[in-house]
Amino acid sequence: MKKLFYPRLAFDGIRKNGRLYFPYILTCVCMIAMFYIMQYIASPECLEYLPVGKTMIPIFMATGSIVMVVFSILFLFYTNSFISRRRTKEFGLYNVLGMNKRNLARVIVWETLITAAISVAAGLFTGIVLSKFAELGLVRMFDGRITFDIKILPGPMIVTSAVYLCIFAALLVNSVIKVGTNNAINLMKSEAAGEKAPKANWLLGLLGVAVLVTAYVIAIANSTYAVAAIGAFMVAVILVIAATYMIFIAGSVLFCKILQRSKNYYYKPDHFVSVSSMTFRMKRNGAGLASICIISTMVLVMLSSSSSLWFGCEESLAAQFPREMRASVHFDDIMQVNNKIFDLFDEAVAKSVGKYGGSKNVIASKYIYTPVYLEGSVADAGYDRSVISYTSKKIRDLYVIPTEYFNSQTGENLVLSDSEALIVTDNCTYKENELTVKLEEKTLRLSVKAVKKDRDVKVRTGANDGMGRLTVVMNDPFTAFAGIADTVKSEEEQNTGVYSYRLPVTYSIDFDFGNAPESGSEAFNDMMVEVENSFYSMLGNSIRAMNGGEIVNVSFSMRSGSDSNDEMRYMYGGIFFLGIMLSLVFMLAAVLIIYYKQITEGYEDSKRFEIMQNVGMTKKEIKKAINSQLLTVFFAPLALAGLHLCFAFPIIRAILVSFELYNLGLFTVTTIASFVLFAIFYVVVYKSTSKAYYSIVSG
Amino acid sequence: MSLLEVTGIKKIYKTRFGGQAVEALKNVNFTVEKGEYVAIMGESGSGKTTLLNILAALDKPTEGTVILDGMNFSKIKESDAATFRRDNLGFVFQEFNLLDTFSIEDNIYLPLVLAGKNYKEMHERLMPIASRLGIADLLKKYPYEVSGGQKQRAAVARALITKPRILLADEPTGALDSKATDELLRLLSQENAGGQTILMVTHSVRAASHAGRVLFIKDGEVFHQLYRGEASNDRFYQTITDTLTVLQGNSTTPSIPARAV
Numbered sequence: 035m036k037k038l039f040y041p042r043l044a045f046d047g048i049r050k051n052g053r054l055y056f057p058y059i060l061t062c063v064c065m066i067a068m069f070y071i072m073q074y075i076a077s078p079e080c081l082e083y084l085p086v087g088k089t090m091i092p093i094f095m096a097t098g099s100i101v102m103v104v105f106s107i108l109f110l111f112y113t114n115s116f117i118s119r120r121r122t123k124e125f126g127l128y129n130v131l132g133m134n135k136r137n138l139a140r141v142i143v144w145e146t147l148i149t150a151a152i153s154v155a156a157g158l159f160t161g162i163v164l165s166k167f168a169e170l171g172l173v174r175m176f177d178g179r180i181t182f183d184i185k186i187l188p189g190p191m192i193v194t195s196a197v198y199l200c201i202f203a204a205l206l207v208n209s210v211i212k213v214g215t216n217n218a219i220n221l222m223k224s225e226a227a228g229e230k231a232p233k234a235n236w237l238l239g240l241l242g243v244a245v246l247v248t249a250y251v252i253a254i255a256n257s258t259y260a261v262a263a264i265g266a267f268m269v270a271v272i273l274v275i276a277a278t279y280m281i282f283i284a285g286s287v288l289f290c291k292i293l294q295r296s297k298n299y300y301y302k303p304d305h306f307v308s309v310s311s312m313t314f315r316m317k318r319n320g321a322g323l324a325s326i327c328i329i330s331t332m333v334l335v336m337l338s339s340s341s342s343l344w345f346g347c348e349e350s351l352a353a354q355f356p357r358e359m360r361a362s363v364h365f366d367d368i369m370q371v372n373n374k375i376f377d378l379f380d381e382a383v384a385k386s387v388g389k390y391g392g393s394k395n396v397i398a399s400k401y402i403y404t405p406v407y408l409e410g411s412v413a414d415a416g417y418d419r420s421v422i423s424y425t426s427k428k429i430r431d432l433y434v435i436p437t438e439y440f441n442s443q444t445g446e447n448l449v450l451s452d453s454e455a456l457i458v459t460d461n462c463t464y465k466e467n468e469l470t471v472k473l474e475e476k477t478l479r480l481s482v483k484a485v486k487k488d489r490d491v492k493v494r495t496g497a498n499d500g501m502g503r504l505t506v507v508m509n510d511p512f513t514a515f516a517g518i519a520d521t522v523k524s525e526e527e528q529n530t531g532v533y534s535y536r537l538p539v540t541y542s543i544d545f546d547f548g549n550a551p552e553s554g555s556e557a558f559n560d561m562m563v564e565v566e567n568s569f570y571s572m573l574g575n576s577i578r579a580m581n582g583g584e585i586v587n588v589s590f591s592m593r594s595g596s597d598s599n600d601e602m603r604y605m606y607g608g609i610f611f612l613g614i615m616l617s618l619v620f621m622l623a624a625v626l627i628i629y630y631k632q633i634t635e636g637y638e639d640s641k642r643f644e645i646m647q648n649v650g651m652t653k654k655e656i657k658k659a660i661n662s663q664l665l666t667v668f669f670a671p672l673a674l675a676g677l678h679l680c681f682a683f684p685i686i687r688a689i690l691v692s693f694e695l696y697n698l699g700l701f702t703v704t705t706i707a708s709f710v711l712f713a714i715f716y717v718v719v720y721k722s723t724s725k726a727y728y729s730i731v732s733g
Numbered sequence: 734m735s736l737l738e739v740t741g742i743k744k745i746y747k748t749r750f751g752g753q754a755v756e757a758l759k760n761v762n763f764t765v766e767k768g769e770y771v772a773i774m775g776e777s778g779s780g781k782t783t784l785l786n787i788l789a790a791l792d793k794p795t796e797g798t799v800i801l802d803g804m805n806f807s808k809i810k811e812s813d814a815a816t817f818r819r820d821n822l823g824f825v826f827q828e829f830n831l832l833d834t835f836s837i838e839d840n841i842y843l844p845l846v847l848a849g850k851n852y853k854e855m856h857e858r859l860m861p862i863a864s865r866l867g868i869a870d871l872l873k874k875y876p877y878e879v880s881g882g883q884k885q886r887a888a889v890a891r892a893l894i895t896k897p898r899i900l901l902a903d904e905p906t907g908a909l910d911s912k913a914t915d916e917l918l919r920l921l922s923q924e925n926a927g928g929q930t931i932l933m934v935t936h937s938v939r940a941a942s943h944a945g946r947v948l949f950i951k952d953g954e955v956f957h958q959l960y961r962g963e964a965s966n967d968r969f970y971q972t973i974t975d976t977l978t979v980l981q982g983n984s985t986t987p988s989i990p991a992r993a994v
Contacts (some may be wrong), residue, residue: 120986165782297852301852303849311834622864642833642834643832644830645830645832648830649819649824649843649844650815650816650819650847653813653815655815
């Protein structure tokens, strides 16, 4: 026997079954490359180019790596079993021709060696090339230092090779055991086996539908309250996965069987062939289709939520910090306001930034805040918090701001009489002609001069928390509200001895420096620290001096938009980045499942085509029947994934609110965009894999 | 006028780039009367399959005409060929050609469904055929659940349900054991007795001995034909065997004179 007999046999086996092996190896290559990239990005050599976020990124990449390994194992076992099922016949033939189990095992060992060698080598190569792009993308996202040298890191390479060689070893053991436990006749027959007629499983099919409905109901019912949403989401996800499998495996067959029962529907030229072969196809591909559906849903959820977090984070930061600096002073209740402190605050800000050219582009704001229970035109600030949840649909955030601040912020020239108000709405609408703000028995009644939307007139008040918000613009609100609060206070103190109302007042200014180092530079950061420190000590000292050392109930802060939320940016940036990478891998997996599905069906249908033609079907009739069911089977997972996404939308939105994403319009846009992009991708995959199908069928 | 008239059929296969031409059929002439049971015999490569493909309107002859009940095959458009086959011809194949995704019943219905018949009519047509062929109890089963002989009887039922002008059978017993073969041949004779015209291509003498007439094809021509007359199956079997011996003797072993046997 020639020396290279086994390697050559193995190599020929791979080459001859290129249609099966090529996509498999390609998937291995991509997974290995992706894994390497994750390892690479988490390495200190790569992270040094990032300004901050050096703790977050490795954590995300480590999480991603674990997901990758688990997914690789599951997926490679799936595809490997698919390939070996197709090849068993060939091994059976070798067996009949006189090769024993040991010889067969040797062929398998060589095949695995060749596949593993090609995959790991090509995977690392691809990973090294693409890692540079990934690094550049990440550095760009975080405004880090861009370099263009390609680095090859041995650490990630060793880890990646080790992990995937272990997976290949496991695959090898698995295939050897499989061949070892089969005898020749079984090996030859295995491909023809499993042609039994599908039975309708009523229990499983109906259970699937019931579980799906339950999951949807849970998702919708828990979508108002972020804390409940996270727990419910997990439960719903598990139920949806289970239901998807049950529906595709049993429900689809059941559905076809019900169609077959209706004689008038079934025995029609358009339905006869397609319904009957769909029954078989569903039985055989149910699990694969369910996997495609779940992977699709996963990709859609991942893409839409991680991208909206990332884009939304930039936006909400920009809204929160329209200028380089934000300084504010805050009183917990209007009864504590001391106007002298506002002057001291202005003075402290002016002095601490004086060194850097003073402040410019100033946005000043002073407002009262309270949540209210809105019933018609009555906004009750004294509603019972222990009875009505903060998540009730009638709760609004009410901000009251003086007319002069509104005019200075928006550049408008609004003139109101003392009984008039302008209302700016955000995330809600207001249609009444007047507004009555109520605190206990005291009321303040205003006629509404106009209602505007926040996106048209940006008013600077507190941070958006996703609630419906009414900003009331009126003349001298502080005197009016202090009057109300004063009455309530004296009444309460008489009745219970304690004044419990809280109408907090905030005064804030956002400003840029007149003459500052370049934003983001080290000198800029130093300046920020210096200014903050001087502001805190100056204001603290002057307040203490003013009151003769007595404690005043006031808080003040100074923060810069660029650094105080960097951790948030890095977290969401990291999530987004990981989201894209994992989506790519999952999409690749979906493509491969689809491809193998097409190939299998191609082999099955080519025989069937011939018979149909012999029996008197025209080519056109055959093509029509095949096409209609091919399309149905192919697009069913996408359709169900779309349905899952629709029902997941409200609950994911609720969860995103807890991640401080309040721009819900953005999430709608990213969701629709993700779905459209994914659908296009899906159609492209369909078109190209159909080619493989038709070439098998017609050949 | 005969039911089927085959006149001067010639079929030449050419390779795509005008290379060697192969003459599969030279000059075939014969007729089949209504209600006849004709077997066509010949060795592998004698042109049997080519002839059957032409009679099935699956292939067109290079020269010559095929006329079935006054319909000239050359006048049938390519796009109508499938419908024509479905409406006028019934097929039985060696490999049964049942679709594994259909129950036996649905397999038999297939041509009628394609023709747009309603379920009630199909069912009424099926019942007598199924009981004649002895498959009435198997209708709900799937092809993988029944034996080869049962599959072939289902295939015969599928061919008969359209009430074809002629039933074309291509080696119908080729994949059957001897018991199933006898059973199938008995059923075919029975259908023939009921008035069904049958044309069967076979190289099994036993199958041919059930026919009323046997045509022998050799080198692309009808070489000889035998009529059963009043002979029994066994007697006819003997005659066919003798004829085949002579035919083969002529071609393969020319040194031994046929008369000497």
